[in-house]
Amino acid sequence: MIRVGVIGARGRMGSEAVRAVEAAPDLELVAAIGSGDALDALDGADVAVDLTRPDVVMDNVKWCLDREIHVVAGTSGFTPERVAAVRGWLAKAPGTGVVIAPNFGIGAVLMMQFAARAARFFESVEVIELHHPKKVDAPSGTAARTAELIAAARAEAGLGAMPDATAEELDGARGADVAGVRVHSVRSAGYVASQEVLFGGPGERMSIRHDSLDRESFMPGVLLSIREVVKRPGLTHGLDALLG
Ligand SMILES: NC(=O)C1=CN([C@@H]2O[C@H](COP(=O)(O)OP(=O)(O)OC[C@H]3O[C@@H](n4cnc5c(N)ncnc54)[C@H](OP(=O)(O)O)[C@@H]3O)[C@@H](O)[C@H]2O)C=CC1
Ligand SMILES: O=C(O)C1=N[C@H](C(=O)O)C[C@H](O)C1
Numbered sequence: 001m002i003r004v005g006v007i008g009a010r011g012r013m014g015s016e017a018v019r020a021v022e023a024a025p026d027l028e029l030v031a032a033i034g035s036g037d038a039l040d041a042l043d044g045a046d047v048a049v050d051l052t053r054p055d056v057v058m059d060n061v062k063w064c065l066d067r068e069i070h071v072v073a074g075t076s077g078f079t080p081e082r083v084a085a086v087r088g089w090l091a092k093a094p095g096t097g098v099v100i101a102p103n104f105g106i107g108a109v110l111m112m113q114f115a116a117r118a119a120r121f122f123e124s125v126e127v128i129e130l131h132h133p134k135k136v137d138a139p140s141g142t143a144a145r146t147a148e149l150i151a152a153a154r155a156e157a158g159l160g161a162m163p164d165a166t167a168e169e170l171d172g173a174r175g176a177d178v179a180g181v182r183v184h185s186v187r188s189a190g191y192v193a194s195q196e197v198l199f200g201g202p203g204e205r206m207s208i209r210h211d212s213l214d215r216e217s218f219m220p221g222v223l224l225s226i227r228e229v230v231k232r233p234g235l236t237h238g239l240d241a242l243l244g
Contacts, residue, residue, distance in 0.1 A: 004047050005030055005033060009034055017051055020223055047072060048072070049074065049222065053137075055077075065098070073086075078100050097235075098234075098236070099236045102141040104239065109238065115149065118208070120159065122200060125198065125200070126197075128195070129194070130195070143195060147178035150179075151179035152179075154180075194210065
């Protein structure tokens with residue numbers, strides 16, 4: 001049995017994760033921690049799953065790594081600087097694993113992979129992410145990571161800046177610049193989590209879209225990450241490596 005604690009257990013994702021862990025025959029829920037609860041309840045846990053907020057997740061990860069508790073971090077906000085900080089902490093806990101999962105959805109992981117693969121073939125690319133209006137951060141972690149992957153693929157292919165004649169702009173009209181890729185965030189009732197990556201080249205365009213219609217879409221990825229993190233010391237960034 002893998003002993004699991006969920007941090008953010010009363011939230012939208014955390015409560016789903018609690019149910020999923022409780023229903024899994026090889027996992028035991030040993031802690032369900034909400035805001036205001038002490039992390040000490042994680043003593044004895046093998047894995048902590050963090051589904052909280054970008055402003056608290058780093059402290060939680062550090063607390064767990066100081067105690068050699070493996071971490072599955074689904075919370076958004078993992079900038080390259082934060083990922084580097086986690087790597088640094090892991091260097092002092094070499095037997096411990098961390099999975100940072102910008103998105104647990106299998107389709108979303110594929111959408112990010114496909115986008116990175118297509119990136120070198122198009123001169124233009126922009127990302128539109130659409131989420132429920134209770135989301136506290138923008139752009140989404142998924143969109144930011146997608147932009148980073150696209151930017152890396154473009155750089156590797158020797159592509160320069162994208163064509164864009166914008167000379168006058170209402171603040172925000174062209175979205176956020178993430179590693180040179182424009183990311184547009186929509187917040188609207190009726191959405192859980194969606195993303196579309198738009199590519200353009202001479203005489204053609206292509207879009208790759210993924211929609212999570214229900215948070216149950218994330219649960220297979222949460223369970224896979226828990227089962228894998230105990231076998232993988234060090235940092236795993238994204239579910240790609242876990243999917244084979
Ligand atoms: N990787 C993925 O596939 C997915 C990631 N996410 C990410 O997961 C995170 C949570 O999303 P969501 O569930 O929608 O958000 P919610 O606001 O519904 O849940 C967050 C929960 O964290 C709790 N919390 C806040 N601070 C602490 C703390 N210091 N210790 C313990 N618990 C705390 C909150 O408690 P309280 O309400 O009392 O403040 C709340 O219950 C977000 O960053 C989101 O982007 C979401 C969906 C999928
Ligand atoms: O807050 C959400 O809901 C989601 N957050 C993650 C993100 O920021 O990418 C994953 C998914 O998009 C749902």
